[in-house]
Amino acid sequence: MDTLLDILSWLLLTTGGIFVFAGGLGALRMPDLYTRMHAASVTDSIGPILIITGIMLQSGLALASVKLVAILLFLLLAGPTASNALASAALLSGYKPGGPASSTQDAEK
């Protein structure tokens, strides 16, 4: 049973790591803000779910698991909300999908 749990949590942690890395790579390589945000949101949603579930399988029924559930809950609440707010702020300021509008460049401000 323990080995089974170990294998399962190893699988979850590793796939979580792969998703996080892929999201980070996307956030660096994608061509414009909205696609980059799309890639970054992978690291805010599926990454934490897999990694924290993986850790929870290791900690078992303890106080640590309750804290992990709370962490996951707050991350899942705050992450997508922040992405939404950021995207709407960018859109409202005139940053068109497909290419940067010149008014939002740092140098201009």
Add this chain to the structure above:
Amino acid sequence: MYHAVTIALLVTMALALLRALLGPSVYDRVLAVNMIGTKTVLLLAVLSFLFGRPDFLDLALAYALINFIGVLAVLEFFRVRAEQDKSDSNVENR
């Protein structure tokens, strides 16, 4: 087991840092800060189990709760800047 995830998280933090340095827009930088924040929460959670100190999870919890405030403050800052620009141009028009 935890080492692989830790390395993945650290590399992702480095990638996000590169995005923050490259820009080009302010929103990219805010996105990068937010990303590094989430990665820090995960890193602290993983590390506290790597070191076998689960009571250190409080730190990850603190970050998970607090990170959001920074993003809201940035949004408020953008709004204030936009208002300032508007009132500045009004003054010039007069």
Add this chain to the structure above:
Amino acid sequence: MTIVFGVFLLTLMLITAIAIVRTQNLFVAVMLSGIFSLLLASNFFLLDAADVALTEAAVGAGISTVLYLSALALSAENERAPYSSHRLIALAVVSVTALLVIYATFDQPRVGDPAAPVHQHVAPWYLEMTRDAIDIPNVVTAVLSSFRGYDTLGEVFVVFTAGIGVLFLLDKPGARHGGTQTVGRVRLRHYLIPRLVGRMLIPFILLFGLYVQFHGEYGPGGGFQAGALIAASIILYALLEGETRALQALPRRLLTLLIASGALLYGGVGVAGMLLGGNFLDYSVLASDPVKGQQLGIILIEAGVGITVTGVLLSVFHAFAARGRF
């Protein structure tokens, strides 16, 4: 492996620091210093310094960014170009200092070496006495608030003085209602979802702050961290509902009272120890059992620290907000 992680994080921090120095755009500098704080907290955590990492988490992630941004809203976006003269002299001074610092590190013991002088001096005594005289699990809290009570009292008064100083510089009671747009308007109107989620988070941050305050004897935490967290929850409320509403809940007069009463509570515990026949800040005489007295004293002075820190951080935030821009 830990050392590799540490070196990696330090490298990232170095890159961030150089970028902060090089950039002329102040907003970019604020964002990068947010990243720097996150990396620093991870590094503290790697070095097993959970209490310091929690302080960095509570102050660096939320409150510093808010305060920097509210200061930035009052100033220009870009840094003025640096003066070009004296550059060579500055470079020479910096290089010589760097060489001296690097030379000094040759004498340093290995990281975490148990034979290092710092671990031979008073640390073993603290570890032993914490078990015998105070009987709480977190040695850091015991050292901070009992063995080194004088130092922490000094820190609280530094926070107190800094708060008073900032209020003297920024506070203009007459100008508060001069700002046209700030009074009574709803903030972040376009952002419905963040407002709802933020409102949901406020009680949890407040509750977590209280947990950190009263759990300081058993795990990472204490007054400084708790004060920053509680202040962060009120600042979040001010960002969502406007600082007028936040000031209705916690008026300025009350905040000023908090700043003073926290520092007074700390000093008062010290004087109470003297009146009961002990030394200044000797908690053993506060109860009939010396161990219980120590624990009571630690709880009281941690509460004093938390109250002062909350008051100072909120007053500074409101002082910036009252300038009418943020």
